[in-house]
Amino acid sequence: MICENCKQRPATVTVTHTRNGEHYAKHYCDVCSEEIGYAKTASEDTQPMSIAQIFSSWFGIPDWSTDTPESTIENQSDIQCANCHMTYQQFLQQGKFNCPHCYETFSQQLPQVFKRMHNGATKHIGKVPSGLQESYQLKKEIENLRQMMKIAIQDENFEEAASLRDKIYHLQAKLQQGGAEDDEL
Amino acid sequence: MNFEHFLKDDSAAWMSGDQQHGDIVMSTRIRLARNLDGHRFPRAFSEETAMAIDRQVSGVLLDAEQLAIHFSHFDLTTKSALQKQMLVEKHLISPQLAKKETVGSVLLADDESISIMINEEDHIRIQCLEAGLQLEKALAKANVIDDYIEASIDYAFDEKYGYITCCPTNVGTGLRASVMMHLPALTMTNQMRQLISMMPRLGLVVRGLYGEGTEAIGNYYQISNQVTLGKTEEEIIHDLTVIVEQIVLRETAARKAMLEHASIAVSDKLHRAMGTLQHARILTTEEAAVCLSNVRLGIDLGIINSIPNEVLNKCMLAMQQGFLQQYAGTTLKPNERDVYRATLIRDMILDGINHHNGEKGEDSYDV
Numbered sequence: 158m159i160c161e162n163c164k165q166r167p168a169t170v171t172v173t174h175t176r177n178g179e180h181y182a183k184h185y186c187d188v189c190s191e192e193i194g195y196a197k198t199a200s201e202d203t204q205p206m207s208i209a210q211i212f213s214s215w216f217g218i219p220d221w222s223t224d225t226p227e228s229t230i231e232n233q234s235d236i237q238c239a240n241c242h243m244t245y246q247q248f249l250q251q252g253k254f255n256c257p258h259c260y261e262t263f264s265q266q267l268p269q270v271f272k273r274m275h276n277g278a279t280k281h282i283g284k285v286p287s288g289l290q291e292s293y294q295l296k297k298e299i300e301n302l303r304q305m306m307k308i309a310i311q312d313e314n315f316e317e318a319a320s321l322r323d324k325i326y327h328l329q330a331k332l333q334q335g336g337a338e339d340d341e342l
Numbered sequence: 343m344n345f346e347h348f349l350k351d352d353s354a355a356w357m358s359g360d361q362q363h364g365d366i367v368m369s370t371r372i373r374l375a376r377n378l379d380g381h382r383f384p385r386a387f388s389e390e391t392a393m394a395i396d397r398q399v400s401g402v403l404l405d406a407e408q409l410a411i412h413f414s415h416f417d418l419t420t421k422s423a424l425q426k427q428m429l430v431e432k433h434l435i436s437p438q439l440a441k442k443e444t445v446g447s448v449l450l451a452d453d454e455s456i457s458i459m460i461n462e463e464d465h466i467r468i469q470c471l472e473a474g475l476q477l478e479k480a481l482a483k484a485n486v487i488d489d490y491i492e493a494s495i496d497y498a499f500d501e502k503y504g505y506i507t508c509c510p511t512n513v514g515t516g517l518r519a520s521v522m523m524h525l526p527a528l529t530m531t532n533q534m535r536q537l538i539s540m541m542p543r544l545g546l547v548v549r550g551l552y553g554e555g556t557e558a559i560g561n562y563y564q565i566s567n568q569v570t571l572g573k574t575e576e577e578i579i580h581d582l583t584v585i586v587e588q589i590v591l592r593e594t595a596a597r598k599a600m601l602e603h604a605s606i607a608v609s610d611k612l613h614r615a616m617g618t619l620q621h622a623r624i625l626t627t628e629e630a631a632v633c634l635s636n637v638r639l640g641i642d643l644g645i646i647n648s649i650p651n652e653v654l655n656k657c658m659l660a661m662q663q664g665f666l667q668q669y670a671g672t673t674l675k676p677n678e679r680d681v682y683r684a685t686l687i688r689d690m691i692l693d694g695i696n697h698h699n700g701e702k703g704e705d706s707y708d709v
Contacts, residue, residue, distance in 0.1 A: 253385060253463075256381070256383060257379060257498035260506055267503070271510060271571055274510060275545075275569045275570065276572070279502075281515070281572070283517070288496075296501060
């Protein structure tokens with residue numbers, strides 16, 4: 158079958174209209190159907206530029222909507238990056254950060270944003286700059302010890318908890334000495 | 343190296359393909375996004391910051407004695423739109439960087455396999471190109487540069503989120519690994535649409551020839567990872583490789599099936615493409631790209647053997663608007679471009695055939 162619009166290319170899209178209870182089928186090729194606007198979803202998928210729209214529809218309120226629940230607006234626009242003055246609302250609309258500090262500012266909101274984009278992942282497990290590697294290892298260790306300490310306290314194993322706490326103090330002191338150049342963010 | 347060196351039409355490495363994957367995988371690209379700590383991203387920074395970052399980054403790499411790679415630095419704000427367009431067409435810079443008017447510069451390695459874009463969307467974008475499917479090699483190269491820069495510059499890095507980037511889709515590894523593939527049989531048999539819609543579930547995405555926001559022309563596609571967070575660099579590359587190899591198998595199967603079921607129809611189509619390139623007087627980019635793709639398929643299938651692949655690579659580069667106008671030596675209106683493109687390709691193909699047959703080119707009677 159040939160496209161009803163351009164009458165050149167083969168028809169690949171069927172559009173069913175309903176008028177007065179009667180169904181009409183129209184056949185278009187993919188080019189015309191996109192032009193006419195029937196293949197909207199398909200064409201948006203291939204355009205990564207619509208990221209701003211994706212953002213607002215996923216995490217906030219549609220940017221065209223004016224009568225949005227006020228509570229959402231308040232919660233989100235309250236947060237503003239101290240360094241570049243970007244608000245969370247602006248971030249949602251633009252889909253990009255303005256400065257590295259924004260990551261800290263929006264740290265509460267970001268996991269849900271990243272989850273959507275990175276198949277559920279919220280944590281980096283790849284390469285670490287070698288300059289940060291040592292302090293990174295220390296911090297990881299401290300985090301592990303803290304978890305163990307929590308468990309020890311829950312189990313009322315206070316002796317072990319105290320010794321874990323001392324270890325944490327020790328590592329923290331080491332981190333502060335060695336991590337002088339570690340001024341990330 | 344002077345700037346003109348990088349505007350030559352020698353066929354770029356990314357077009358040459360490799361033996362191992364037939365001519366289905368054309369090239370590999372690795373891109374690492376990095377930012378300097380304590381500075382706003384290019385979308386929000388001042389021109390002074392831009393200059394300071396440019397100086398700092400290029401300073402490190404231009405004096406890199408231990409690196410054994412020689413870079414040349416170019417401030418793109420001083421280059422013409424045409425020159426920038428040509429760099430885009432050679433995949434040395436991104437269209438986004440070319441569009442910037444007040445900031446942006448690039449460091450290019452002499453062999454054009456590495457380019458470091460400064461002040462694009464992120465402060466630093468390290469890009470490595472390799473022919474064929476060579477993700478590991480390209481990543482290793484990019485890592486060498488990355489480590490070298492990192493030794494003297496503080497990156498914006500977060501323990502939880504990894505390398506911090508302007509766009510949240512790049513956060514984590516900042517790695518985009520892409521493989522450029524020539525998939526005419528899958529396209530002709532309408533399997534691409536299904537493939538493209540399947541990709542996001544695998545954390546991958548299919549794009550056009552020039553990356554984000556561009557359309558696939560001439561059956562060339564770029565398959566890249568979408569997910570940059572929660573996976574190591576090695577995992578990202580491994581997952582991509584597995585899928586690319588699957589696609590190669592499917593393309594090969596589709597080619598075989600096409601030949602078995604419609605050998606004469608396929609042969610007709612591919613020879614017609616050759617005929618168009620040899621005789622057309624008006625050629626749009628789209629038509630030229632489709633014909634070049636079909637002739638390439640003809641060569642791969644052994645149906646066309648009057649011309650080598652290198653000539654097609656050269657045509658692919660030359661037919662793009664930047665290079666075309668460079669050849670013409672003047673700016674051309676779109677309709678003039680199509681006429682000039684047809685003439686240029688006709689000459690290049692004729693030349694290629696004559697060379698290929700070992701004959702001395704007879705005078706062109708084709709004017």
